[in-house]
């Protein structure tokens with residue numbers, strides 16, 4: 001299902017709307033060019049999980065952890081050259097059923113990511129502040145939430161071209 005946002009604030013709101021449907025153990029994989037709004041989306045998602053600390057890009061640290069109603073791990077693999085570095089950063093231990101793990105730029109390390117995840121793909125729209133956001137679920141673990149998540153995203157506007 002696709003949404004269109006016309007401001008960073010709306011992309012944050014979309015992240016917040018999706019956060020309501022997340023559970024411990026979930027993995028959310030964000031793809032899109034630099035500046036497409038991945039971190040912006042994570043800021044809204046984190047706020048929706050009750051995180052009060054500001055969410056910034058985990059530049060050079062790879063993983064940042066936040067305390068919300070559910071612990072949140074924010075992973076940015078943009079600068080990783082090899083999947084080995086993801087292992088070294090302790091990625092497998094993060095996805096442990098206790099926290100929600102959000103991975104920015106997951107495409108680069110696709111094969112190291114859990115097969116079951118929520119995929120969020122962002123791309124620029126026609127206007128400078130416009131973004132097209134496509135959300136889809138991977139794997140049977142999401143089937144009971146699929147409709148609800150689709151409805152939440154659809155409220156942010158279908159792509160109409």
Ligand SMILES: Nc1ncnc2c1ncn2[C@@H]1O[C@H](COP(=O)(O)OP(=O)(O)O)[C@@H](O)[C@H]1O
Nearest residue numbers: 005006007008011034035036037038039040129
């Ligand atoms: N509709 C929108 N959605 C998300 N970000 C937007 C939007 N319009 C403008 N922006 C701006 O684009 C930039 C996105 O940056 P960021 O979220 O860090 O991207 P990424 O993590 O994908 O590199 C921010 O400066 C944000 O304010």
Ligand SMILES: [Mg+2]
Nearest residue numbers: 038039057104
């Ligand atoms: Mg980012």
